[in-house]
Amino acid sequence: MPTDSAVAAGPAPAPARRLLALIVPALAVGVASALVLLGVSLLAEQLQDVLWETLPDALSVGRYSSLWMIVMLTAMGLVTGLVLRAVPGRGGPDPATMGLVDPPLPPYVVPGLLVVTVLALAGGVSLGPENPITAANIALAAWAGRRIAPGAPGEVWLALAAAGTIGALFGTPVAAALILTEALAATPGTGALWDKLFGPLAAGAAGSLTMSLAAHPSFDLSLPPYTHTGWGDLLAALVIASAGAVLGLAAVYAFPLVHRFFRALPHPVLALTLGGLALGLLGALGGHLTLFKGLDEVKTIAADPEGWSAAEFGTMAVVKTAALVIAATCGFRGGRIFPAVFSGVALGLCAHALVDAVPVAVAVTCGVLGVLLAVTRQGWLSLFTAAVLGFDTALLPLLCVASLPAWLLVTGRPMMQLREDGTPLR
Secondary structure: OHHHHHHHOOOHHHHHHHHHHHHHHHHHHHHHOOOOHHHHHHHHHHHHHHHHHHHHHHHHOOOOOHHHHHHHHHHOOOHHHHHHHHHHHHOOOOOHHHHOOOOOHHHHHHHHHHHHHHHHHHOOOOEEEEHHHHHHHHHHHHHHHHHHOOOOOHHHHHHHHHHHHHHHHHHHHHHHHHHHHHHHHHOOOOHHHHHHHHHHHHHHHHHHHHHHHHHHHOOOOOOOOOOOHHHHHHHHHHHHHHHHHHHHHHHHHHHHHHHHHHHOOOOOOHHHHHHHHHHHHHHHHHHHHOOOOOOHHHHHHHOOOOOOHHHHHHHHHHHHHHHHHHHHHOOOOOOOOOHHHHHHHHHHHHHHHHOOOOOHHHHHHHHHHHHHHHHHHHHHHHHHHHHHHHHHHHHHHHHHHHHHHHHHHHHOOOOOOOOOOOOOOO
């Protein structure tokens, strides 16, 4: 019968040894994922300056005039279509059929995918970098993992790359842990949840620290402080989050219809060109702040809640939502989280402009919560993003309560992702 001291001095349990072996590859994948994101972001910023500042100035055209927005986005659709036609793998599967975390793509697809992602980010397309960058990092990690550790399960590299990328995107490993928790909850298997999250959390931490040290990203909108909760605030939170869910659901239900229209066109280059034209017309309607992925633009409108009327904020929310649907269905590569955040913020500011007694922080965070719940169907991600934007723990109880009716509206509905036959996932 072994004594307690003998047990204590014995070998480390197998789960601990297995988790320790994950630390080095997790850190390496996390850092590499962040560097890919950083490289793509920097290239897109440089190209954006050329397209939206240097070039229109040289032509004596207004940088964000309606004419320039229409011409630039139409041209961007044409160029993106021609690039996708030329690159190996054509940039991967139809982006309307892809989620945030999918099985690895063949590595030869990655260069073309990154090129068209840079074009979309720089050209003003209403999509974020999250989907294509995550897909590229998963493909690269899986390719490297098969060569470095061929005996390791392929799911390990997928989880590490996804966590590293999400951690870098949001500047914190918590976002990666929350998103993967929802995925792991639906995955059969044994083992403690924190055992499953150990490697991804390390990768997410490495990715977020790399990005923070290199680029200092921040989601804090510097909203007016929220001091105390009142009954009126609770009612407003419930209404605004539900309204955000309805706006998001409108986009979700329009998604397969718009996708069907673009896929009925005889050539993908034509679909992307017409999609770019439509985005340019929407930009002319909603203003230049409704262009691009939306992260910088959302800080602009949130910094001046009184700078636009309720009608103008409402127009921005609708235009951005429509632009998201068109961009994601005509063939542009990009993610839906960041544009959805802009739509939610604009909707919240519209509610504040209509009823100024509603605190800005409540209106903005609840608007984002509702739209994200409908668009992403990820409860933890939606709550986390809304809370980070408000950067105030006093908002958390309101957000949790507001998520309940919004979730009842979206659960069981179609998702903003299609099967290969064009029917929506549920």
